[in-house]
Amino acid sequence: MYERFGRRISADGYRVRALGDASSGPEAIAETATELLRDETLPGPRVLVGSDTGASHAARLAALGTSGLDGLILAGLPTGPGPAETAASDWEDELERRTACPTHRGRLTADPAFRRGALAGPPALESPTLEGISVPVLGLHGTEDTVSPLDEVRRAFRGLPGAELVSLAGTRHDVLNDVTHRTAAATVVLFLERLRLAPGPASGPAPGLAPIAVTETLV
Numbered sequence: 001m002y003e004r005f006g007r008r009i010s011a012d013g014y015r016v017r018a019l020g021d022a023s024s025g026p027e028a029i030a031e032t033a034t035e036l037l038r039d040e041t042l043p044g045p046r047v048l049v050g051s052d053t054g055a056s057h058a059a060r061l062a063a064l065g066t067s068g069l070d071g072l073i074l075a076g077l078p079t080g081p082g083p084a085e086t087a088a089s090d091w092e093d094e095l096e097r098r099t100a101c102p103t104h105r106g107r108l109t110a111d112p113a114f115r116r117g118a119l120a121g122p123p124a125l126e127s128p129t130l131e132g133i134s135v136p137v138l139g140l141h142g143t144e145d146t147v148s149p150l151d152e153v154r155r156a157f158r159g160l161p162g163a164e165l166v167s168l169a170g171t172r173h174d175v176l177n178d179v180t181h182r183t184a185a186a187t188v189v190l191f192l193e194r195l196r197l198a199p200g201p202a203s204g205p206a207p208g209l210a211p212i213a214v215t216e217t218l219v
Helices: 003-010 026-038 053-063 091-098 102-110 150-158 181-197
Strands: 047-051 071-075 137-142 164-168
Touching (some): 026 053, 047 053, 047 181, 164 181
Parallel strands (some): 047 071, 137 164
């Protein structure tokens, strides 16, 4: 479901590993992620990217201090109201909540393995806390996300000094697969480049990253 995103990131020289649906096999996914992060033969920086439920699982792994992790990217972090408030009335309504991208909507509709109605189910994990995470964090979230409202996500990110939260205008819950998917991927690449060129681990509980491209103030 995230092939388009993966291709864009790999086109810039980053190796991408897709681990599958964290909601269907969380233990196996966590074990695989941990093994990859600890594999010193793989190039760095090693970054976990999670979307929706995957973001919750990625945040949990980072909070546990999983070794080998250099950065964390949380897309569409689910911290909003419960299923009763976000449940879709039918498939078209669910698509409306997920994405406005016609290509991705078509893929979801045509995929027999896609779990329809997942937005109405109970959350796989409690709303994650970002406290205790000691690597740079980038959050991506849609301004039009009704599944996990942006205001709730802002509150979650305020608990981690140094974390960055980028909101994408006109974007719904599946922030990596909406009409702004190019901007989302570009934002991720900029974060990865800053992480790659960082001189070393910063001090403090949640290190930030210095910018590379800086807009000059013209007087």
